[in-house]
Amino acid sequence: MTDANDRVKIVGETTLSDGWTRLSDFEIDYTDQRGETQRLKREIYHRGEAAAILLHDPERDTVVLVKQFRLPAHLLGDPSWMIEVPAGLLDSDQPEEAIRREALEETGYKLRDVRFLFRVYMSPGAITERVHFFYAPISQSDKTEEGGGLAEEHEDIEVLEVMVSDAMAMIERGEICDAKTIMLLQWLQLNRGSLG
Template sequence: MSTQHDPRVRIVGRRTLWKGFAHLEEVTFEQQMSDGATVTLKREIHDHGNAATILLVDARRQSVILVRQLRVPVLLQGDPAYLIEAAAGLLDGDTPEEAICREALEETGYHVQDVIHLFDVYMSPGALTERTSFFVGHIDATEKRGDGGGLAHEGEDIEVLEIPFDEAVAMIATGEICDAKTIMLLQWAQLNRQQLFA
């Protein structure tokens, strides 16, 4: 994890608590407060790399391609464990554009070349280092290059869904779609609907 310099904050210690799929660190830092005092604080920081996500749009059919997959943390909250989401994945050393084209093909079976970068977002900056790059891409929902469904050796079992756009937007209000990145992409699409579905 790289650190940027800010004169109000100084990192004084870093200790690895766990290193697996995720890297959990305890970071000790000194922070100059607004009253001029300097305090020493500790935070646990979770790092598993940066990510990318994409909304796949079929303008002719007025639909979007989403996926449904198991999310164990949601299960632990007592909510339905299979979330409807936009395709997404970690960069794994690729550029965000390369990674999202790879992930879209692996998860949905759709090959997308002309992805449009929308914005980058820190999804939970209080504890996660992850920065997610958001994209949109046009596809023909009748032309798949693969089966999708994710990678079996990574334990993925992903269902591919084609949902009419208006229905997908309505699923935010009903709670059927409760994944933050997917809501953000659908709301962006709603704001830009005229040009997106032209």
């Protein structure tokens, strides 16, 4: 039995940009299911691995979200400040270690219990970004710092506490349109009964 990966051979790679992240142009020989090989060109954005987390206060039935500027939304004419769950690149850390760091930097919450949920490719047609999704129960006593992001990274993050029912309504109204945030809020809706 032939490994499916044997159907793809990388012929060449050219770096188109190497700024904030790297953009490459690939030439590949791709053998389809009929056994025919085609030479294809693909541009790939090397985003790397990231982690995202839903901070949920089960006693108060709230979630902690963040709001920050996103240039792509701005360029498309949508609201420039997006409401999202805390998230960030791994920066060579393990996923749980990275998301604990990001949650503290962005929201000021020091996490006790962190639960891994699943791993997702956010846009596998052109971006290498793979995101590790987590959930953490919190209480107000877990807020040990102000949050708001790191000044040296020019982060300008607003911390929001939102009732779960309001967050779900915000999705329907288009106020929350970030994929990772919608996925985690929907996970919460499906699993609230088992969270205690």
